[in-house]
Amino acid sequence: EADIYQTPRYLVIGTGKKITLECSQTMGHDKMYWYQQDPGMELHLIHYSYGVNSTEKGDLSSESTVSRIRTEHFPLTLESARPSHTSQYLCASSRNYGYTFGSGTRLTVV
């Protein structure tokens, strides 16, 4: 049974739309992360948070934004989706070491 949940699993959306990808965890982890992954490529860290009201940008530049108002919730928002945003987005959380990943959101922008 998953302890970290991502919704939606799949999303096809038109260019210019605003979207929010949801991520919630029930493990009480302070640290949460968003990774972006394209097929055959490494996972790239785009955002992370070490606790409530703490967010940082990752190694890969991203036009998305995140918020961390509650420990268990770490949503990612794209204000204006573009085809270049088509990718898989993976949310993860951690207490000390190692990550627990959600199932991911496969985003397609047409």
Added chain:
Amino acid sequence: DQQVKQNSPSLSVQEGRISILNCDYTNSMFDYFLWYKKYPAEGPTFLISISSIKDKNEDGRFTVFLNKSAKHLSLHIVPSQPGDSAVYFCAASGTRDDKIIFGKGTRLHILP
């Protein structure tokens, strides 16, 4: 510039034989290494890890070997089973609670 490199995009192994997945890293500050397994349309799941103070860690059919001088680690799966067919990501971090850097992954096919 990739800090964690998996140079084999794919690997095919006969069921029952040994699967060996390789990984190289460039950052000598890494001291914790992990392997994750990923099925299509799912998130990666943790498989096994090793600290830099060890050179081997074993968990059932899975063994990870670390060669610090060569900055190389490998994952051995024996015997290989059909359910092992997946993408395997090598990953590393500087401290046990630091951000994790991932390789590009190796797709493992277990042949019947």
